Amino acid sequence: MPDNQAPIELRVATSLDDIRSAAAIFRSAMVGLPPLPPDAEDLSEPGRTLTARLDGRLVGAADSYTSGLVVPGGHRIPHAAVTHVGVLPTHTRRGVVSALLRRQLGDIAAHGEAVATLRATQGGIYERFGYGVASSYATVEVDRRRARLRESVPDGGPVRYLDTDEQWEQLAKIYDSTAVSWTGAIDRPSYWWRLQELWTRDTSWTVVHGEPGAEDGFVRYRPLDSAGWPRNPQRAIVVDDWVATTPAAYHGLLRHLLAHDIVDRIVFTFTPVDSPLRHMFIDERAVTVTGIHDETWLRLVDVHTALARRDYRQGDAVTLAITDPILPANTGAYRIGPEAVSRVDAPADLTTDVATLATIHLGGSTWRQLALAGRVIENRSGAIEDADTLFTTGVQPFAGTYF
Numbered sequence: 001m002p003d004n005q006a007p008i009e010l011r012v013a014t015s016l017d018d019i020r021s022a023a024a025i026f027r028s029a030m031v032g033l034p035p036l037p038p039d040a041e042d043l044s045e046p047g048r049t050l051t052a053r054l055d056g057r058l059v060g061a062a063d064s065y066t067s068g069l070v071v072p073g074g075h076r077i078p079h080a081a082v083t084h085v086g087v088l089p090t091h092t093r094r095g096v097v098s099a100l101l102r103r104q105l106g107d108i109a110a111h112g113e114a115v116a117t118l119r120a121t122q123g124g125i126y127e128r129f130g131y132g133v134a135s136s137y138a139t140v141e142v143d144r145r146r147a148r149l150r151e152s153v154p155d156g157g158p159v160r161y162l163d164t165d166e167q168w169e170q171l172a173k174i175y176d177s178t179a180v181s182w183t184g185a186i187d188r189p190s191y192w193w194r195l196q197e198l199w200t201r202d203t204s205w206t207v208v209h210g211e212p213g214a215e216d217g218f219v220r221y222r223p224l225d226s227a228g229w230p231r232n233p234q235r236a237i238v239v240d241d242w243v244a245t246t247p248a249a250y251h252g253l254l255r256h257l258l259a260h261d262i263v264d265r266i267v268f269t270f271t272p273v274d275s276p277l278r279h280m281f282i283d284e285r286a287v288t289v290t291g292i293h294d295e296t297w298l299r300l301v302d303v304h305t306a307l308a309r310r311d312y313r314q315g316d317a318v319t320l321a322i323t324d325p326i327l328p329a330n331t332g333a334y335r336i337g338p339e340a341v342s343r344v345d346a347p348a349d350l351t352t353d354v355a356t357l358a359t360i361h362l363g364g365s366t367w368r369q370l371a372l373a374g375r376v377i378e379n380r381s382g383a384i385e386d387a388d389t390l391f392t393t394g395v396q397p398f399a400g401t402y403f
Contacts, residue, residue, distance in 0.1 A: 073311025156252025
């Protein structure tokens with residue numbers, strides 16, 4: 001903060017006017033977001049919109065939602081979904097984001113939430129606040145004309161379209177009631193669903209899998225460009241949300257998408273980086289990965305709780321020294337073994353910072369990868385191998401929820 005700058009005033013928004021002003025700031029900062037109806041409500045969780053003022057003017061804001069995060073082993077831990085972090089372009093480079101995020105982390109800790117996650121529009125900001133890239137997603141295109149399923153791929157179950165007036169309530173119910181338990185998955189609160197409804201109104205199709213009352217998956221998709229659609233030589237649909245909690249749902253929803261004879265390409269916006277999709281087809285070249293992108297930026301707010309609530313593979317225990325300048329209560333040594341995690345006063349086998357630990361925590365990266373990048377110090381020979389044995393998960397983490 002410049003010496004002559006007025007102090008940044010931080011406060012939790014309590015009035016609807018401030019909450020709407022915070023949403024307007026985020027839209028101004030992002031530039032390309034569609035407008036929301038002026039009377040839109042129920043978009044923020046009460047008590048979790050943090051605002052920043054300079055000279056009495058509201059210039060920045062950050063939101064979070066109460067949620068849960070699935071960690072290795074299938075455990076769901078208390079989690080803050082951080083979103084809508086923005087500063088007016090007229091007030092950047094003045095320490096506003098830093099003040100917001102530092103205060104927000106303290107508030108999240110006070111709420112008793114062990115971790116926080118966010119989706120970053122800019123990659124160079126959040127590591128200095130202790131966030132690390134814990135999962136990635138792939139964007140995949142399928143050439144529908146070449147995409148012949150193998151005979152070994154099962155048929156799946158029944159699918160049906162949802163009417164627009166019932167769509168969002170039904171999707172939220174399916175998501176909450178089914179076993180969405182893969183590592184990296186997060187809860188979707190009502191505020192998240194409300195935003196999806198406002199941003200995608202009348203622009204997408206929704207299909208669910210399973211008998212009424214026993215649905216186990218759904219898919220939402222839309223045309224990539226509807227202008228000139230009937231004569232377009234490259235008609236494409238974009239899959240924005242694909243939730244399949246059983247193999248039958250995966251197969252049934254995939255077969256539904258492939259049944260659109262008028263479609264030339266299917267673009268899956270979000271898929272796991274280790275998706276089995278290409279193995280479904282006789283010609284695997286029908287599937288093209290067009291990009292790998294960072295997804296979950298994870299922050300361990302309570303390091304001990306976060307470490308203790310995930311599972312580990314069998315192996316030798318390691319003692320890990322962590323530094324956390326923003327939440328200094330996390331700084332210290334932790335003995336991590338397959339049966340228990342404890343704080344200790346002992347020499348460390350490995351030394352790293354809280355952002356690097358977050359990068360490894362869900363299994364999206366390995367200790368060896370981060371050590372080669374100079375982000376982990378090995379104090380005992382063989383400790384890197386021991387840590388990778390403990391932390392390995394066998395599958396890549398994936399959220400599939402953008403917020």
